[in-house]
Amino acid sequence: MDFFLAKVRYNSIFVVKYAGLINLFKYQTPSKYALAFRDTYSFINVKQIKLLSTALFALSVCVRITSLFYSEELRQVPNIMEYNISNLTQLTAYFCFIVLSTIAIRSKNWTITQRNLLTLAFTLFLLSITFFISYIYSQHNTRNTLTVFLMGVVMVSIFFSLEFKYIAILAVFVVLLFVIGMVVPSLSPIQGLFNVIAGVILAFVLYICSRYSYFFKSQHFIQLKQLEEKNEEINNLNRLKGEILAFVAHDLRTPLNNIEALSGIVIEEEYSNPKPEMQMILSAAVHAKHIINDLIEVVQEDRKPLQVQKTEMISYLERICVSWQSNADQPRRVELSANEKSIVASINATKFTRVLDNLIGNGIKFSPPDSQIQISASASKGLCTIRIKDFGIGIPEHLQGMLFDQFSKAGRPGLRGEKSIGLGLHISRQIIEQHGGRLTVESKENEGTAFTISLPVLD
Structure with a gap:
């Protein structure tokens, strides 16, 4: 019986986790926050493009300068011409992305779609160039080493928040890269199959990691928006409370002024022998008026500049x-x-x-x-x-x-x-x-x- 209950519990946990994974695949930002999230993160993505392009451009320049000092030794490296082409391609492309991302950040005319297309172009290039470097290093059989390409997959997953359709495009693109990579070398059918399997696995990894990144960034954005809404509600309530308090205080001040004035008149008339009760009334009215003045001072939001x-x-x-x-x-x-x-x-x-x-x-x-x-x-x-x-x-x-x-x-x-x-x-x-x-x-x-x-x- 205990074994049966444990088995049921295990199966229930598995079903919950499986359902959670399915929901992650299908997750979309709630419609209430979808537009604001797309606008915010399309802009953040462009900033990430500028950051990564600048860093990778500087790295490519360092590689180019270093190669000038070791030109003789580098001639002995296999496929050195392909490495050279890769470096020149990176220098040109990253410079263009720096310029385009700078324009996109400064311009107010760029739409969400335009920023997303720029992000898609950069991620496609990043995957392509990291695949190409792995392709050269592995002697045109990327299955042999995927280190550089994995770096590209991780950067795309972590640095960018991509919607479902863009992630799907990138996943298909990864598989196509591996298929195209089998055209140049003469690979046996089994090696070709392994390459395709490796491409599918990496496409799945890219998809899963990107969805996780998108999910957590979306949830974080929603929490911030909800917090802003709560703060706005609190501010509105405080403002309403202040208005009510000021209204009540103003209305109370008039009868208190009358009480103060009348009690003062009575005390003056009975100057020789004023009743202590009247003196208490006067003191209480003055004290209450001071409290009301303090309340009015506190709830005033639009304070006039201090005249000094x-x-x-x-x-x-x-x-x-x-x-x-x-x-x-x-x-x-x-x-x-x-x-x-x-x-x-x-x-x-x-x-x-x-x-x-x-x-x-x-x-x-x-x-x-x-x-x-x-x-x-x-x-x-x-x-x-x-x-x-x-x-x-x-x-x-x-x-x-x-x-x-x-x-x-x-x-x-x-x-x-x-x-x-x-x-x-x-x-x-x-x-x-x-x-x-x-x-x-x-x-x-x-x-x-x-x-x-x-x-x-x-x-």
Whole structure:
């Protein structure tokens, strides 16, 4: 019983492999991708013609030059005249193929059929010349040695992607070469039969190898096309998501503005004794509006060119520090140190202030109330370097790699419960990159975090 089951299993595997081989013989690129595949690989085939022609032309030139130094010795070689004719034929033909392939590559007027016919002509010549060399070397009986001809068969199979009809033409041509090769020498019937058998075997090898090459190249091309289609679908979905998000954000901003304005009016009217609930409503509305502004900034695809102006960075940073010191719970919470008296750069002050406010605000959010935020500025090698350093809880190493991601998972509540949606640092890096600069981070847990901005300076 076990033997019977094993036999059935073996026969099933054989049938599957046989069916797969039959399918390989009949394989055609699916109609959806057929035209694009033919166009792409007809062009690639022409490039291969130029590559091989150039290499083989150079080899033929080397052979010709070498023969000049050993002319006396070569006269003793059998069939030297035929070798000489072969070399001159190769020099002429490969030069012509170099020219034709160059024209075909540069011209936009060549059709797929014209490129395929050029490929067919080159492969026919390659098989012919390798057969002829084998034919001479084997004393006009190619069955004796097939090394050079096999090289031609392998090159045609590997380097070129040929459709079924062209492979069939080449296979028939291989058999004809062996039949024609029996005309010149006087071979016995049995030798002639062996030559024909050798020709059929090589034609079959060429056919099988070419079909395998065609199949795998076609499958690879289809996978790339499907990947492009998937990427296009993803891009469309992302664009649609961005449009929906922008639409919702714009619609939410109007009622939030009303809530902010009305709560502000109520607080002003109750200036002497404002209700804490109204202050919470106002704070929540302002916070929600900031989130919406961040969302709108992120989903914007058509960004306008950044409007920049020449700015003296030291005095600009001093104003930023004064603004934060006046709003902080304790004085001199944000301090500036600079080695240079003046650093000039081109910035968009509004956008750049947003970045600095975000970085300073992050430092305060994750630092104890009595700690300082240090800002340093320096200029070196054409770059202005601004460093914002806090002495807070730091960032775990496993979170640092995704710190600047959109909707980053590295977002954490602040020490006093401040929330984060993971957009601030992403937007900050975008703004710095729009300025032609870089934003990087260094951090150690329980030792603090330092964000470094690098910008081009003006002379």
